[in-house]
Amino acid sequence: ESVFSHVAHAPEDPILGVTVAYNKDPSPIKLNLGVGAYRTEEGRPLVLSIVRKAEQQIVNDMTRVKEYLPITGLAEFNKLSARLIFGADSLAIRENRVTTVQCLSGTGSLRVGAEFLAKHYHQRMIYIPHPTWGNHPKVFTLAGLNVKTYRYYDPTTRGLNFQGLLDDLGSAPSGAIVLLHACAHNPTGVDPTLTQWEQIRQLIRSKGLMPFFDSAYQGFASGSLDADAESVRMFVADGGELLVAQSYAKNMGLYGERVGALSVVCKTAEVAGRVESQLKLVIRPMYSNPPIHGASIVAFILKDRSMYNEWTVELKMMADRIISMRQQLYDALRSRGTPGDWTHIIRQIGMFTFTGLNSKQVAFMTKEYHIYMTSDGRISMAGLSSKRVPHLADAIHAAVT
Numbered sequence: 001e002s003v004f005s006h007v008a009h010a011p012e013d014p015i016l017g018v019t020v021a022y023n024k025d026p027s028p029i030k031l032n033l034g035v036g037a038y039r040t041e042e043g044r045p046l047v048l049s050i051v052r053k054a055e056q057q058i059v060n061d062m063t064r065v066k067e068y069l070p071i072t073g074l075a076e077f078n079k080l081s082a083r084l085i086f087g088a089d090s091l092a093i094r095e096n097r098v099t100t101v102q103c104l105s106g107t108g109s110l111r112v113g114a115e116f117l118a119k120h121y122h123q124r125m126i127y128i129p130h131p132t133w134g135n136h137p138k139v140f141t142l143a144g145l146n147v148k149t150y151r152y153y154d155p156t157t158r159g160l161n162f163q164g165l166l167d168d169l170g171s172a173p174s175g176a177i178v179l180l181h182a183c184a185h186n187p188t189g190v191d192p193t194l195t196q197w198e199q200i201r202q203l204i205r206s207k208g209l210m211p212f213f214d215s216a217y218q219g220f221a222s223g224s225l226d227a228d229a230e231s232v233r234m235f236v237a238d239g240g241e242l243l244v245a246q247s248y249a250k251n252m253g254l255y256g257e258r259v260g261a262l263s264v265v266c267k268t269a270e271v272a273g274r275v276e277s278q279l280k281l282v283i284r285p286m287y288s289n290p291p292i293h294g295a296s297i298v299a300f301i302l303k304d305r306s307m308y309n310e311w312t313v314e315l316k317m318m319a320d321r322i323i324s325m326r327q328q329l330y331d332a333l334r335s336r337g338t339p340g341d342w343t344h345i346i347r348q349i350g351m352f353t354f355t356g357l358n359s360k361q362v363a364f365m366t367k368e369y370h371i372y373m374t375s376d377g378r379i380s381m382a383g384l385s386s387k388r389v390p391h392l393a394d395a396i397h398a399a400v401t
């Protein structure tokens, strides 16, 4: 008998499990709106042409070797990533108060940041929005932090519960860590306005809370890299400290390459140097050092003005297609006379729409229409195409009538 015979079968991941179920469905009309990955109008995964171009030049460069990167990753990638999120003219960068380390995409950056905080920060309480990306509570708990939630979403307006957010952060213990989605909140698609961000910033700073930004969708929400970084830059501009986890999964389409970065903005260059030395102690026993290929692609694109510009054009094209899917779905529901207010479909931002459909309606749409999504009613707009909008609209209409 196996020594592992007591091991119970674990449940599928609630998000990745949607794709598992989708793959098993033989129906020709099936539609996967579960996974958060960009698809073309034809429903196919997209490799950006700027990524192909960078990759080709990297592969053809015979001087490039496959040596280990340093524990902190590719130095040039780190420098360029900090500039991308904080802005080229960032005072914190000029003052050398930022330390940036290459990590395994957004998830790995969150995990390294959380482990560092659990070890070296005086407060282990982290407040995450309710709802949030399903992996957040697991990442932070396993890193040794105590997870609490703050109110974020108001189901009646399908918008922000701003008062609830202020009340909950206002009663958080001093120094508590606050996880903030930099833009395109997942799963709700609801972001604070800049005026609301400013109020959140004042509250967080006045209470000495520690902001930890999750930036998984820079440029993907509005189509503008600068606009989507506004929230983070407001917090850096006040001179206070914070952490940011960046991912290149969505905005460069580098999902499986696992490219991301963790930045810690400190009060002084001296502190930043010591923080970096401790980040290395977190990383070394975890995976030693990060992979070289994806970070080389990113650095190649970010350092060259014309490649960077080409990237922004492709990025905007993806963002615009998603925005157009929102309009098309909204119009299709309007034209069917589907009961209810569906304006949130065009009000929400980023990859996801939080439809407001409940788990029973979701189950109905999967069973009768072969449409797959997470049970909280979140649909990935990036998985939708003009051709498939009528099918989805029919399903939603049937589910709510």
Ligand code: PMP
Pocket (backbone or CB within 6 Å): 036, 104, 105, 106, 107, 108, 133, 181, 186, 214, 216, 247, 248, 249, 255, 260
């Ligand atoms: N944070 C949020 C809010 C996300 O939606 C995602 C991707 N689904 C991530 C982080 C991390 O993704 P990755 O590790 O692939 O960069």
